[in-house]
Amino acid sequence: MLNSEARQRVLDVAERLFAERGFRAVTLKDIAGEVGIRHASLYHHFPRGKEQMFIEVTERNMHRHRAGIESAIAAYGDVRGQLKAVAGWLLSQPPIDLIRMTHSDMPAIDATEAWRLSELAAETMIEPIHTLLQSGQARGEIEHGDLGVIAGGVLGMIGSLHSVPEDIFTYNNVPVDRAAMAHTLIDVMLDGLIKRE
């Protein structure tokens, strides 16, 4: 059985840990420990070891993100609603740290695989948002040219909210609400900070 129940449990744990800490910072014992087996048993499911796990897990993660992002977009008809829905999805998932992927995870694995995964990440994360913006432009909702760059910027902006610690209080004693922050940022992106007459 190529995708047994046990194998799935391993993938689930590994996906979360790799997403949170990155390739190098996760050990096989961490994964095995959370699954509830010995680390040597992982080699039964992934004979080529940690790197194989990371690659499979990253692919699975990307496919799930693509589905999540696209269904968020499909639920709304306007750019504002769509962007906020995408933000809601992204904040419901473990962080995807593209900086770490580029500078730390990818250099640690086989170069060909690294290139392929980087491409996959770009297609998964940026392309749907880019398309969303282009459709909005076609409908006359928004103007401006560099929608590819802007898609990346939106993504970075939303993703950075993962670094604000949750379930604590800010210095104003206001509880942190990442979704509300995302809405604020998207509104600014759409309406601009400069006063309109």
Added chain:
Amino acid sequence: MLNSEARQRVLDVAERLFAERGFRAVTLKDIAGEVGIRHASLYHHFPRGKEQMFIEVTERNMHRHRAGIESAIAAYGDVRGQLKAVAGWLLSQPPIDLIRMTHSDMPAIDATEAWRLSELAAETMIEPIHTLLQSGQARGEIEHGDLGVIAGGVLGMIGSLHSVPEDIFTYNNVPVDRAAMAHTLIDVMLDGLIKRE
């Protein structure tokens, strides 16, 4: 001599490597190798080992960033110029990955130190931009309330540009220019994507 020439060379290398790869992914041999000494010699300068190096190096990095950001701001009188200057500074430096700091670096060191460094990072990176925006608001340049959140968003947006690979060409055969991308994003942030009549 507390801050000898040799110690500074170690700090320089360590600062770059920790900034690029994070605490766990950097080994003492990596650092010693680039300095040109044996890893055991590092303990002469940093008796408490890797964690001491990381803490000192992070503090130094933050102090340099605060100076760089503040002098960028001081060079301009308007929000648009100031934000672009800050972006220029940030893109001239090794990436500061706040997501990785939060989810990977900080959990790996002493909790008290981790908390202190997280505070320092927030003060260094967010506070000057927050202040910049408040001044712009006071001058009547911009409107809107949640300037703290917006400062964080700008930072995340600019920082994410560190994950676009440089010295390659995009799929359009257009060379990557991070500074130009940053300017595009800042203009969008100020003017908004929505058409103005």
Added chain:
DNA sequence: GTCTATACGCAGATAGAC
């Protein structure tokens, strides 16, 4: 599919010579 046992190398750290 999971286990125990084991090999091997690497990372962090210490002692003491020069």
Added chain:
DNA sequence: GTCTATCTGCGTATAGAC
């Protein structure tokens, strides 16, 4: 200030029993 030598523990990986 830097070295060599050495210790200890951990992380990856393999072999083979159950």
